[in-house]
Amino acid sequence: MSAPVGDIGLIGLAVMGQNLILNMNDKGFTVVAYNRTTSKVDDFLANEAKGTKVQGAHSIQELCAKLKRPRKIILLVKAGPAVDSFIQQLEPYLEAGDIVIDGGNSHYPDSIRRTKELEAKGLLFVGSGVSGGEEGARHGPSLMPGGSNAAWPAIKEIFQKTAAQVNGEPCCDWVGETGSGHYVKMVHNGIEYGDMQLIAEAYDILKRGLGINESEIADIFTTWNKGVLDSFLIEITANILKFNDDDGVPLVTKILDKAGQKGTGKWTAIAALDAGTAVTLIGEAVFARCLSAIKDERVRASKVINGPQRDAFRGDKQQFIDDLEQALYASKIISYTQGFMLMRETAKELNWNLNYAGIARMWRGGCIIKSVFLGDITSAYEKNKDLESLLFDDFFNKAVHKAQPGWRRVIAQACLWGIPTPAFSTALAFFDGYRSEVVPANLLQAQRDYFGAHTFRVVPGKENSRLPKGADIHINWTGRGGNVSASSYSA
Numbered sequence: 377m378s379a380p381v382g383d384i385g386l387i388g389l390a391v392m393g394q395n396l397i398l399n400m401n402d403k404g405f406t407v408v409a410y411n412r413t414t415s416k417v418d419d420f421l422a423n424e425a426k427g428t429k430v431q432g433a434h435s436i437q438e439l440c441a442k443l444k445r446p447r448k449i450i451l452l453v454k455a456g457p458a459v460d461s462f463i464q465q466l467e468p469y470l471e472a473g474d475i476v477i478d479g480g481n482s483h484y485p486d487s488i489r490r491t492k493e494l495e496a497k498g499l500l501f502v503g504s505g506v507s508g509g510e511e512g513a514r515h516g517p518s519l520m521p522g523g524s525n526a527a528w529p530a531i532k533e534i535f536q537k538t539a540a541q542v543n544g545e546p547c548c549d550w551v552g553e554t555g556s557g558h559y560v561k562m563v564h565n566g567i568e569y570g571d572m573q574l575i576a577e578a579y580d581i582l583k584r585g586l587g588i589n590e591s592e593i594a595d596i597f598t599t600w601n602k603g604v605l606d607s608f609l610i611e612i613t614a615n616i617l618k619f620n621d622d623d624g625v626p627l628v629t630k631i632l633d634k635a636g637q638k639g640t641g642k643w644t645a646i647a648a649l650d651a652g653t654a655v656t657l658i659g660e661a662v663f664a665r666c667l668s669a670i671k672d673e674r675v676r677a678s679k680v681i682n683g684p685q686r687d688a689f690r691g692d693k694q695q696f697i698d699d700l701e702q703a704l705y706a707s708k709i710i711s712y713t714q715g716f717m718l719m720r721e722t723a724k725e726l727n728w729n730l731n732y733a734g735i736a737r738m739w740r741g742g743c744i745i746k747s748v749f750l751g752d753i754t755s756a757y758e759k760n761k762d763l764e765s766l767l768f769d770d771f772f773n774k775a776v777h778k779a780q781p782g783w784r785r786v787i788a789q790a791c792l793w794g795i796p797t798p799a800f801s802t803a804l805a806f807f808d809g810y811r812s813e814v815v816p817a818n819l820l821q822a823q824r825d826y827f828g829a830h831t832f833r834v835v836p837g838k839e840n841s842r843l844p845k846g847a848d849i850h851i852n853w854t855g856r857g858g859n860v861s862a863s864s865y866s867a
């Protein structure tokens with residue numbers, strides 16, 4: 377057999393795989409393509425990949441034989457057992473230092489496990505988030521690789537050239553250890569849920585609150601897309617709202633209001649609960665989809681439960697629209713603040729060294745949440761990589777202060793109208809909690825001690841002989857008997 381020519385191999389010739397191969401080929405790399413159904417390989421070479429440098433392989437052995445050392449093989453197969461199965465099939469043909477890259481939608485605990493398993497065998501593993509859909513894969517995705525640190529120098533050039541570029545910078549950098557690439561991709565998807573929900577709430581307020589139609593709302597989004605909200609999702613929202621069916625009616629109004637989900641938003645919310653981090657906006661975005669899904673029950677409820685009378689808006693419409701823009705912006709700042717808090721907490725727990733400026737930079741282009749805003753987050757973490765939260769950054773601190781009055785007016789008005797704003801409202805509630813020196817958790821602690829003897833600590837400066845400093849104190853609240861102990865109840 378001749379000397380290996382392949383820079384990288386790719387397994388899984390569905391649309392994402394094909395597009396990524398063609399993209400890497402355009403960037404000057406020789407890709408070796410493999411699919412379990414080998415006729416797919418021939419089809420691909422004879423059609424989409426015709427006239428390119430792409431090589432085909434008809435067996436795993438041939439794939440590995442065609443690759444230069446250290447071998448780099450991307451798996452773009454269904455997340456789950458298929459990934460483990462291909463890793464197993466590859467192993468006999470791999471040598472120390474070879475790199476297996478999982479570019480699928482794997483859950484990060486699997487990537488943590490696979491990194492350990494492969495490293496124990498002298499191989500390297502990379503779990504890479506790939507975002508941007510088919511279009512991104514073909515012309516420049518956002519790539520979020522993490523895993524065996526030693527793999528990065530070997531894949532860096534291919535990954536950074538293949539990724540989307542913003543102002544000459546690639547939307548790809550090394551995320552960190554073990555499962556961090558897939559973790560960051562998961563948080564990205566959660567944030568995407570949040571951004572979409574915020575936009576949907578703004579649309580609802582404009583439509584049912586202000587009573588304006590889709591074409592006017594499209595114009596508002598088009599205007600917003602020139603300001604602080606400039607982003608892919610705002611842009612496509614304007615396009616969607618302008619899109620009419622053949623009868624001239626906005627097509628969006630004919631779409632059943634039951635949202636689906638594939639689970640990455642839910643994973644983020646679960647990860648947040650596990651980490652004990654208040655990622656409330658993504659949580660509300662997931663729950664809003666759940667509520668949307670029970671359409672039939674909502675229809676029945678709408679017949680028997682009345683909201684407030686919704687009078688025509690009598691205030692200054694343009695002022696209200698400007699307020700709404702600020703409400704959307706401020707809520708978005710909170711959502712990203714929460715997302716980065718979650719990553720920080722997890723990094724601490726799992727001993728990952730995450731590069732937050734790099735993560736924001738990776739999301740600036742190529743993916744669904746791409747926006748100008750992410751450039752500002754990049755700058756915030758470039759200025760201070762240990763930033764406690766985005767709200768401590770000067771730029772974002774000023775932005776939320778400026779947005780605050782309009783943000784409050786919008787939520788207050790939506791409440792009076794009876795229009796649900798779970799994402800806007802939870803963002804504001806988080807904001808008000810986060811900036812509160814004192815929250816009512818003192819009462820929670822008292823309740824927990826009253827019924828469950830869970831004990832509490834005393835406020836520094838308020839100590840006395842009954843309330844000693846630094847001790848776990850239990851008070852006999854009722855003066856009645858009972859030997860209630862913390863183990864009898866838990867709350």
Ligand SMILES: *[C@@H]1O[C@H](CO)[C@@H](O)[C@H](O)[C@H]1NC(C)=O
Nearest residue numbers: 387388389390411412416453
């Ligand atoms: C093979 O290609 C088909 C599409 O052509 C794709 O659906 C499938 O996931 C690929 N599978 C593997 C394991 O290569």
Ligand SMILES: *[C@@H]1O[C@H](CO)[C@@H](O)[C@H](O)[C@H]1NC(C)=O
Nearest residue numbers: 588589590591592624625626
């Ligand atoms: C939407 O509202 C604007 C302003 O009131 C009006 O000019 C336009 O005809 C309306 N479009 C539709 C499709 O009703």
Ligand SMILES: *[C@@H]1O[C@H](CO)[C@@H](O)[C@H](O)[C@H]1NC(C)=O
Nearest residue numbers: 852854855856857858859860
């Ligand atoms: C609580 O106080 C009452 C009245 O002083 C006393 O009888 C009881 O034993 C105390 N209970 C505990 C658990 O200390």
